[in-house]
Amino acid sequence: xxxxxxxxxxxxxxxxxxxxxxxxxxxxxxxxxxxxxxxxxxxxxxxxxxxxxxxxxxxxxxxxxxxxxxxxxxxxxxxxxxxxxxxxxxxxxxxxxxxxxxxxxxxxxxxxxxxxxxxxxxxxxxxxxxxxxxxxxxxxxxxxxxxxxx
Numbered sequence: 001x002x003x004x005x006x007x008x009x010x011x012x013x014x015x016x017x018x019x020x021x022x023x024x025x026x027x028x029x030x031x032x033x034x035x036x037x038x039x040x041x042x043x044x045x046x047x048x049x050x051x052x053x054x055x056x057x058x059x060x061x062x063x064x065x066x067x068x069x070x071x072x073x074x075x076x077x078x079x080x081x082x083x084x085x086x087x088x089x090x091x092x093x094x095x096x097x098x099x100x101x102x103x104x105x106x107x108x109x110x111x112x113x114x115x116x117x118x119x120x121x122x123x124x125x126x127x128x129x130x131x132x133x134x135x136x137x138x139x140x141x142x143x144x145x146x147x148x149x150x
Contacts, residue, residue: 003105004096004128006121007146008139010112014091015045017109019052025087026058026072030104033074033085036092042075049073093120096127112139 009017018034025032036042042062049058060073068074068082079097081088087105088097093116100106110121128135137150 001132001134002101002103003134003136004100005105005107006125006135006137007107007109008112008121008137009109010140012140012144014109014111015048015052018045018089018091019049019058021089021107021109022049022058022060022073023056030087031072031074031083031085032087032089033076033081033083034089034091035076035079035094035097037077037094038092039077041092042077045075049075090124093117096124096131100131100133106133 007017022032022034034045036045046060046062049060052058058073059071060075061068061071063074063076063078063082069084071083074083074085081099081102086103087107088103089107089109090096091109096106108121108124111117125135136148138146139149141147
């Protein structure tokens, strides 16, 4: 069964939270796809992921590059799954994909300081529950560590 994790970003931008989550996915041997609703966001994330840490490397590519099926992490605006990802990250209000049941895990990151993003995440939560998927809600504690709240 697909597990859907909702990450409520507070005092953190997607760029600050996403790389560590992607690293954990890759370390587990999972392929990941990150879907945004904006080509500009994909470009910015692509550039950022090459330089986000001096002591690490996060292998990734975008849907515009050749051989997306070879990428352990694929950044895209499209709803397909060309790299055979088992985990899908949804950012910028991207809706739950039609093939959500094909993933082991879907991670929804939303800006907790944006009322529209919070409302969108609530609608997504309702959709997830209606489809019978397992859902969990994560929020950072005072030290910035993720804590499961529901």
